[in-house]
Amino acid sequence: MNDQTITGGCQCGAVRYSAESLGRASICHCRMCQKAFGSFFGPLVHAGGLKWTRGAPKHFQSSNKVKRGFCGECGTPQTYDYGTAEIANGTHDNPELAPPTIVVNPADKLSCFDKLHTLPVRKADAEPSIAEFMNDITSYQHPDHDTDHWPAAEKRPETEK
Ligand SMILES: [Zn+2]
Numbered sequence: 001m002n003d004q005t006i007t008g009g010c011q012c013g014a015v016r017y018s019a020e021s022l023g024r025a026s027i028c029h030c031r032m033c034q035k036a037f038g039s040f041f042g043p044l045v046h047a048g049g050l051k052w053t054r055g056a057p058k059h060f061q062s063s064n065k066v067k068r069g070f071c072g073e074c075g076t077p078q079t080y081d082y083g084t085a086e087i088a089n090g091t092h093d094n095p096e097l098a099p100p101t102i103v104v105n106p107a108d109k110l111s112c113f114d115k116l117h118t119l120p121v122r123k124a125d126a127e128p129s130i131a132e133f134m135n136d137i138t139s140y141q142h143p144d145h146d147t148d149h150w151p152a153a154e155k156r157p158e159t160e161k
């Protein structure tokens with residue numbers, strides 16, 4: 001699909017990976033993907049030459065045939081693993097790399113899904129209190145590139161907002 005180095009990882013940076021290529025990218029509506037991703041669907045992509053470059057995912061055996069990989073520190077979904085591990089598509093450092101090309105398991109699709117694009121959109125400056133909240137946020141999310149050292153745990157405050 002492309003010849004650039006593909007890297008990604010979880011939100012906290014404890015688990016990082018690289019891949020040599022990306023293949024089929026899907027959106028899966030099955031109930032297990034909804035639950036595993038805590039979302040309306042599971043976005044997954046085939047990855048060739050996948051290597052864990054920092055840490056490794058923990059797993060939950062979600063069925064007799066599949067285990068779900070996730071970061072044991074922050075919980076970010078990472079893989080759908082049936083012997084071959086597909087990658088959670090939003091975890092790439094460049095999430096534009098693999099736009100979905102197919103929808104699978106539509107039987108469990110939530111009734112709201114096909115209407116999402118019709119929802120009203122709140123503009124960024126619509127509510128001053130929210131803009132103020134957003135302006136004052138300091139991110140502890142791992143940046144969208146590899147790092148030699150990532151002291152997220154040291155930077156984290158005692159209590160979260
Ligand atoms: Zn993590």
Ligand SMILES: [Zn+2]
Binds near residue numbers: 032033042105
């Ligand atoms: Zn699924």
